[in-house]
Amino acid sequence: MKAAVPVLTAENLATDKGRVALFSELFKARLTLLVVLTTLVGFYLGSAIGVPVDYALMFHTVFGTALVAAGASALNQLIEREHDARMKRTENRPLPAQRITPNSVLLLGALLSVAGLAWLLFAVNPLTAFLGAVTLASYLFVYTPLKRLTVLNTAVGAVPGALPPLMGWAAATNSVSAGGWALFAILFFWQLPHFMAISWLYREDYARAGYRMLSGVDPEGRRTAASAVRNTIALLLISLFPYVLHLAGRYYLAGAFVLGAVFLACAIVFARKLTPRAARQLFFASIIYLPLLLGLLVADKATKKLTPEGAVSTQSLPRAEQGANPVAAPATLLN
DSSP states (O other), X not given: OOOOOOOOOHHHHHSTTOHHHHHHHHTTHHHHHHHHHHHHHHHHHHSOTTSOOOHHHHHHHHHHHHHHHHHHHHHHHHHTHHHHTTOTTTTTSTTTTTSSOHHHHHHHHHHHHHHHHHXXXXXXXHHHHHHHHHHHHHIIIIIHHHTTTOTTHXXXXXXXXXXXXXXXXXXXXXXXXXXXXXXHHHHHHHHHHHHHHHHHHTHHHHHHHTOOOGGGGOTTOHHHHHHHHHHHHHHHHHTTHHHHTTSBOHHHHHHHHHHHHHHHHHHHHHHHHOOHXXXXXXXXXXXXXXXXXXXXXXXXXXXXXXXTTSXXXXXXXXXTTTTSOOOOOOOOSOO
């Protein structure tokens, strides 16, 4: 007979791995930190040139987004608790290890998610709250069930994973114009080689849990390798868009190209060898690439103002450039 699940109490939390460790795992602290980081970058890049950054609005944006991300992580683990118990990689998470009850996770996850969306709605703007709701719903009710149905789940899951920088942009501009979509695209394509590396390393574990990953139906690894290389090439090209759209300068352009080339080299090595070592190298290359690229974006943010229609204004350009024909960004998609 299966042992009863212990009730969540302060005494129980003080034992085992401790209160902080439990909630860090439940709310996927590293993933939530990545969400916060990308949201901050989107907000900063969307903030108007020549005007002090609205730090109060930035705080509200990051806080509300972090609440939604933490709630989504908890609810995702609630839905997948039986499958997580079958994987060595996830069997020690709070729910499979019975360190917290499902009812407690449901309550915490729902409260955090609703509180985060409400915070974004009333403290930021309705557009950012809407994007937060789309992120939450697509992560829990589209991506999560698709993991057991189709190998396309990775591409589908990259959508909610790429929305946080667009949320930051929407918070700063109250629009989802071209610059925000460029940030979305960077995060979208970055996730694909990142997860190809992970899924190749843990393909047996995923199969044991009933998750349909490309690596699980691709024993020779050709499709997995092709996906990693193809999407890294796409990422390299997409990463140049912030320069094209006048969000960043020439230093960013050069840095983005070099980072993308190194990342692509790691993907090619992975594709040719398909060894655990090559997969780990690609994984570590991905987690080094992203913060460096985002750091370049922030450090070399362009000083050219954008008009409400998304075109480059000549008011803040050097005299030599005024009167030239700047590259116009596409019109705002949603106001």
